[in-house]
Amino acid sequence: MTVKIGVLALQGAVSEHMDALTDSGAQAVAVKHIDELNDLDGLVLPGGESTTMRRLMDRTGLFEAIKSFAASKAIFGTCAGLILMAQKIEGRQGPHLGLLDIDVKRNAFGRQVDSFEAQLKIEHVADDFDGVFIRAPYIKSVGPDVEILSTYDGHIVACRQEHFLTCAFHPELTGDTRFHRYFVHLVMENK
Numbered sequence: 241m242t243v244k245i246g247v248l249a250l251q252g253a254v255s256e257h258m259d260a261l262t263d264s265g266a267q268a269v270a271v272k273h274i275d276e277l278n279d280l281d282g283l284v285l286p287g288g289e290s291t292t293m294r295r296l297m298d299r300t301g302l303f304e305a306i307k308s309f310a311a312s313k314a315i316f317g318t319c320a321g322l323i324l325m326a327q328k329i330e331g332r333q334g335p336h337l338g339l340l341d342i343d344v345k346r347n348a349f350g351r352q353v354d355s356f357e358a359q360l361k362i363e364h365v366a367d368d369f370d371g372v373f374i375r376a377p378y379i380k381s382v383g384p385d386v387e388i389l390s391t392y393d394g395h396i397v398a399c400r401q402e403h404f405l406t407c408a409f410h411p412e413l414t415g416d417t418r419f420h421r422y423f424v425h426l427v428m429e430n431k
């Protein structure tokens with residue numbers, strides 16, 4: 241069975257996610273318009289800048305369309321995508337999509353460490369995953385239905401809740417497709 245997975249293509253690391261999905265056996269599609277969501281089995285919300293991405297989502301109608309899509313389809317949000325999926329964002333009134341019962345802090349690792357790499361253990365995925373963090377958020381707390389998949393320095397950096405997957409780092413930038421394969425598997429299970 242081949243699944244068809246979209247990558248929100250308004251901003252950010254789009255082609256890298258598409259390559260990782262293709263390498264993981266999925267058919268990858270760039271999503272810029274609402275009609276492109278129609279026959280998808282899952283969607284990736286890439287990194288970038290969450291407030292800019294939200295503005296572009298509002299302008300294209302994709303914000304409401306993705307909210308409806310999320311009712312039954314799997315979504316994987318990375319970095320800014322994680323912020324878009326969170327129900328609570330520190331310092332912000334109200335969420336964006338509000339799909340995941342998590343409380344997040346933006347740019348959480350501090351200005352001094354703009355970006356860094358760290359070896360991560362990710363539940364169901366790998367014991368030695370190279371996590372690339374770029375102005376990354378972290379997850380301060382999760383609700384009871386959320387499974388924590390990875391922590392770094394005492395902070396939650398990846399988790400799953402039902403058909404939603406998220407991480408604070410950039411798995412598309414390393415050439416290691418194991419996390420994308422896990423998402424593809426989740427999309428198949430959910431189909």
Ligand SMILES: NC(=O)CC[C@H](N)C(=O)O
Binds near residue numbers: 288291377
């Ligand atoms: N690399 C990223 O996606 C950074 C996320 C960005 N700091 C934000 O708040 O949206």
